[in-house]
Amino acid sequence: MPRRGRPGEFELIARYFAPLAKGFSGARGLKSDNAFLAPDPRYDLVVKTDTVVAGVHFLAGEKPEIVAAKALRVCLSDLAAGGAVPFSYQLALSLGANWTERWIAGFARGLAADQRRYGLALSGGDTTSTPGPTTISITAFGHVARNRGLGRDGAKAGDELWVTGTIGDAALGLLAARGKIKNTFLERRYRLPQPRTLLGPRLVGIAHATADVSDGLLADAGHIADASHLAVHIEREGVPLSAAARGVVEARAPLWANVLGGGDDYELVMAIPSRNRAALQEAAKAVGLKITQIGRFARGAGVHLRVAGREVRTPRRGYVHF
Amino acid sequence: MPRRGRPGEFELIARYFAPLAKGFSGARGLKSDNAFLAPDPRYDLVVKTDTVVAGVHFLAGEKPEIVAAKALRVCLSDLAAGGAVPFSYQLALSLGANWTERWIAGFARGLAADQRRYGLALSGGDTTSTPGPTTISITAFGHVARNRGLGRDGAKAGDELWVTGTIGDAALGLLAARGKIKNTFLERRYRLPQPRTLLGPRLVGIAHATADVSDGLLADAGHIADASHLAVHIEREGVPLSAAARGVVEARAPLWANVLGGGDDYELVMAIPSRNRAALQEAAKAVGLKITQIGRFARGAGVHLRVAGREVRTPRRGYVHF
Numbered sequence: 001m002p003r004r005g006r007p008g009e010f011e012l013i014a015r016y017f018a019p020l021a022k023g024f025s026g027a028r029g030l031k032s033d034n035a036f037l038a039p040d041p042r043y044d045l046v047v048k049t050d051t052v053v054a055g056v057h058f059l060a061g062e063k064p065e066i067v068a069a070k071a072l073r074v075c076l077s078d079l080a081a082g083g084a085v086p087f088s089y090q091l092a093l094s095l096g097a098n099w100t101e102r103w104i105a106g107f108a109r110g111l112a113a114d115q116r117r118y119g120l121a122l123s124g125g126d127t128t129s130t131p132g133p134t135t136i137s138i139t140a141f142g143h144v145a146r147n148r149g150l151g152r153d154g155a156k157a158g159d160e161l162w163v164t165g166t167i168g169d170a171a172l173g174l175l176a177a178r179g180k181i182k183n184t185f186l187e188r189r190y191r192l193p194q195p196r197t198l199l200g201p202r203l204v205g206i207a208h209a210t211a212d213v214s215d216g217l218l219a220d221a222g223h224i225a226d227a228s229h230l231a232v233h234i235e236r237e238g239v240p241l242s243a244a245a246r247g248v249v250e251a252r253a254p255l256w257a258n259v260l261g262g263g264d265d266y267e268l269v270m271a272i273p274s275r276n277r278a279a280l281q282e283a284a285k286a287v288g289l290k291i292t293q294i295g296r297f298a299r300g301a302g303v304h305l306r307v308a309g310r311e312v313r314t315p316r317r318g319y320v321h322f
Numbered sequence: 323m324p325r326r327g328r329p330g331e332f333e334l335i336a337r338y339f340a341p342l343a344k345g346f347s348g349a350r351g352l353k354s355d356n357a358f359l360a361p362d363p364r365y366d367l368v369v370k371t372d373t374v375v376a377g378v379h380f381l382a383g384e385k386p387e388i389v390a391a392k393a394l395r396v397c398l399s400d401l402a403a404g405g406a407v408p409f410s411y412q413l414a415l416s417l418g419a420n421w422t423e424r425w426i427a428g429f430a431r432g433l434a435a436d437q438r439r440y441g442l443a444l445s446g447g448d449t450t451s452t453p454g455p456t457t458i459s460i461t462a463f464g465h466v467a468r469n470r471g472l473g474r475d476g477a478k479a480g481d482e483l484w485v486t487g488t489i490g491d492a493a494l495g496l497l498a499a500r501g502k503i504k505n506t507f508l509e510r511r512y513r514l515p516q517p518r519t520l521l522g523p524r525l526v527g528i529a530h531a532t533a534d535v536s537d538g539l540l541a542d543a544g545h546i547a548d549a550s551h552l553a554v555h556i557e558r559e560g561v562p563l564s565a566a567a568r569g570v571v572e573a574r575a576p577l578w579a580n581v582l583g584g585g586d587d588y589e590l591v592m593a594i595p596s597r598n599r600a601a602l603q604e605a606a607k608a609v610g611l612k613i614t615q616i617g618r619f620a621r622g623a624g625v626h627l628r629v630a631g632r633e634v635r636t637p638r639r640g641y642v643h644f
Contacts, residue, residue: 026366031549032473033533034404035369036466039361044348047357047445049412049461053452082356090371092414092459123369130375132454137414139371139461144358151354211355227353 006101009127016108017091017122024088024121035090035124043143046084050074050140054096054133058191059177064103066191067136068110073193075140076118077212077266080200083150084142086118091125092137099134118197148204155209155228155271161295162280164196164267166242167217171262172255185244193266200268202283206276213265218314221269221295222303228271231300236260236307238294260305260314271297328423331449338430339413339444346410346443357412357446365465368406372396372462376418376455380513381499386425388513389458390432395515397462398440399534399588402522405472406464408440413447414459421456440519470526477531477550477593483617484602486518486589488564489539493584494577507566515588520609522590528598528605535587540636543591543617544625550593553622558582558629560616582627582636593619 007015013030021027026036037045052071054060062070072089079086091111095104115121123141144150173190175181195212203210209228211220217239225232241249241259249255272280284291305314329337335352343349348358359367374393376382384392394411401408413433417426437443445463466472495512497503517534525532531550533542539561547554563571563581571577594602599615606613627636 028473028475031475032404033370033400034406034471034473036404036471037367037369038468039363039365039367041361041363043361045359045361045367047359047412048355049414049447049459051414051416051448051450051459053416053450053454055453056451078355082354082358084356090369090461092371092373092461094373094375094457094459096454125371126373126459128373128375129378130454130457131377132375132418132452132457135416135452135454135457137371137373137416137448137459139412139414146360149356149358151350151356153350153353 012104012127016104020108020111020115020122024123027121027123030124037123037141040143042146044146044149046079046082046142046144046149048075048078048140049137051135051137053135060133062191064106065110068107069114069192071136071138072111072114073195073266074214075138076197077193077195077214079140079142080195080197081150081210081212081268082142082144083148083201083204084144085201086120086140086142086197088121088123089138089140090123093125093127094130094135095127096130096132096134145204150203150207150210152209152211152224152227155224155230155297156273157230157297157299159208159271159273159297160277160293161221161232161234161297162270162272162291162293163240164199164289164291166240166245167213167265167267168245168259168262169242170264171258172245172248174262175258181248183244185242190264193264195266196268196289198287199284199289202287203270206279206283207270207272209271211269213267213269214263216261216263217269218260218303218305224269224271225297225303228297230297231302231304232295232297233304233306234295236305238292240290240292334426334449338426342430342433342437342444346445349443349445352446359445359463362465364468366468366471368401368404368464368466368471370397370400370462371459373457373459375457382455386428387432390429391436391514393458393460394433394436395517395588396536397460398519399515399517399536401462401464402517402519403472403532403534403590404464404466405470405523405526406466407523408442408462408464408519410443410445411460411462412445415447415449416452416457417449418452418454418456467526472525472529472532474531474533474546474549477546477552477619478595479552479619479621481530481593481595481619482599482615483543483554483556483619484592484594484613484615485562486521486611486613488562488567489535489587489589490567490581490584491564492586493580494567494570496584497580503570505566507564512586515586517588518590518611521606521611524605524609525592528601529592529594531593533591535589535591536585538583538585539591540582540625540627546591546593547619547625550619552619553624553626554617554619555626555628556617558627560614562612562614
């Protein structure tokens with residue numbers, strides 16, 4: 001039964017979620033049980049599902065606007081890695097026992113802001129209650145030209161390994177969020193990913209293979225290597241760090257393990273044939289994004305990390321989901 | 323960290339979920355971060371998301387095969403109400419702390435059996451852990467002819483209200499599952515829905531509006547009335563009951579409230595213009611499904627229930643999600 005003073009499911013939908021579906025005719029104002037997506041023969045529909053759980057994937061006391069943005073952006077990051085332009089999503093929201101209307105209002109504001117930022121509309125979903133922590137599963141939809149979607153497989157021996165932005169900020173930011181180090185820039189990078197949605201679609205025809213850095217740089221570069229039946233060689237000196245992260249690892253070298261093995265950066269790792277290097281640089285420049293070559297794919301298997309010219313054992317595994 | 327002896331995420335995917343994606347090329351063997359669905363210009367893509375939570379939507383000790391079937395079928399029931407033929411789904415599985423590989427194996431067996439039954443393939447998803455109860459969100463995909471998808475709106479004054487199968491078995495079956503009454507037929511009807519996937523697509527061009535009975539007969543017939551800006555009039559005598567349900571309400575008349583107000587029947591309620599009655603009967607006969615007219619739509623608003631010729635106050639609300 002609804003708690004006294006809290007709206008029921010239909011009221012919540014009408015008040016907070018239906019406005020997010022406005023203008024997207026296939027959502028039918030969220031008054032239908034189903035969403036209807038019209039086919040566009042020019043494109044494949046690209047689909048990605050991700051779940052975030054309070055206390056696991058975001059801090060239990062996190063602002064609802066940030067929770068909404070994070071839940072959405074982890075999906076958008078995967079769509080970007082697939083070369084897709086996002087356009088809609090389904091929202092499965094399971095509310096923990098202590099939810100408030102204020103929290104929902106903030107959550108919906110966060111979704112609305114990111115809908116404007118990324119050009120999205122809500123197409124449907126399900127709102128329910130749970131005796132456990134608040135849990136959000138989003139299934140996001142994007143478009144990519146027919147049969148041109150990018151994936152982890154397809155890298156060739158000799159391809160260069162490139163990354164966007166800077167690596168390790170989120171893993172160090174998690175330490176900051178937990179009070180173990182002090183740095184607001186890093187903390188913000190952990191709390192609020194910036195998916196590379198503008199670059200992703202421009203990689204179609206340039207990259208052989210792509211992934212986003214969600215499990216950790218070594219793990220995600222390794223996923224491309226595995227799926228492409230290759231080895232990947234990475235020079236630690238080449239890995240781009242923010243000034244904040246550079247300061248942290250210079251003071252505490254063991255935190256390199258967090259930088260290379262931690263997840264949640266939501267940068268892109270890309271296998272680029274040398275002949276496409278200029279095209280990649282042009283694409284990155286067009287969207288104002290820094291890119292860095294950090295290694296190379298070669299025959300063989302596994303992730304090979306070199307530090308000061310010597311190969312070292314790698315903390316390959318990355319983020320372990322359970 | 324993985325508990326000793328339990329497989330990690332990638333092992334689970336390879337062992338239990340990748341086989342469910344076999345033969346569906348857009349799933350890319352679940353080795354890509356994204357799924358790719360090719361457009362078919364003849365069809366709209368119909369999308370439905372539903373979440374089930376252990377202890378809320380299914381009994382915590384339920385067999386994993388049944389949990390899998392229920393999670394999938396509640397979505398298929400909505401697709402059927404939309405007139406769609408299902409073909410694929412995304413699975414967001416959040417595993418409670420005490421999950422076992424044996425449970426996952428059973429869950430995957432349940433999905434595999436229903437994939438064969440309904441002609442589906444897994445296209446992708448996300449597996450994660452939760453400190454709360456096991457939670458499953460499914461986003462299911464179906465096809466319906468362009469711009470022909472059915473919804474709750476569109477009923478016209480004078481349309482007949484029809485239902486499939488029998489009503490109330492699931493609500494009484496929940497009482498049975500909780501040991502409050504004793505009847506294995508009713509309990510099975512609660513535990514394992516039979517979505518009307520064969521009839522649904524045949525209703526395109528016959529029904530003006532449809533819904534599945536998930537919130538309760540009165541609530542779901544009321545949703546059609548509301549969305550169509552009409553009243554709906556229902557004769558309780560006309561509501562089709564199973565022999566088991568008939569026996570229960572004859573012995574305990576107050577349980578009529580459960581029959582008419584309880585949810586989870588996953589039958590279809592349909593607004594049918596009189597001129598299409600014969601076509602409806604033919605469609606139902608073709609798929610071996612019993613259908614019954616139980617009322618009529620008219621100008622006005624609300625749900626009007628008549629018992630022995632007298633209008634009674636209706637327990638309109640139906641299942642309250644929280």
